[in-house]
Amino acid sequence: MRVVELxxxxxxxxxxxxxxxxxxxxxxxxxPGGDGARRAGPFPGDRPDPEASALFHYQN
Known part of the structure; x- marks a missing residue:
């Protein structure tokens, strides 16, 4: 199965x-601005980083 997630x-x-x-x-x-979950914490070291969001990484 192939899925496109929007x-x-x-x-x-x-x-x-x-x-x-x-x-x-x-x-x-x-x-273009990325998924909003990238801006949601928690973040390692409490420093916001769109590539390090724990929520985003858990969901993806």
């Missing part, structure tokens, strides 16, 4: 993660 927030990215864990090929499409 959502933001928590529910849709998490659904994409679950589908990927069951074998689906998931392609995440983000807006």
């Amino acid at each position: 959502g933001e927030g928590v529910a849709v990215p998490y659904a994409g993660k679950l589908l990927a864990e069951t074998g689906a090929d998931v392609a995440k499409v983000e807006p």
Whole structure:
């Protein structure tokens, strides 16, 4: 199965993660500014970094 994930927030990215864990090929499409979860903490060392958001990495 191939899935294109277009959502933001928590529910849709998490659904994409679950589908990927069951074998689906998931392609995440983000807006130009990136998924809003990239700006949500917690962050390592409490320093905001869009590449280090624990929430974003858990969902993706």
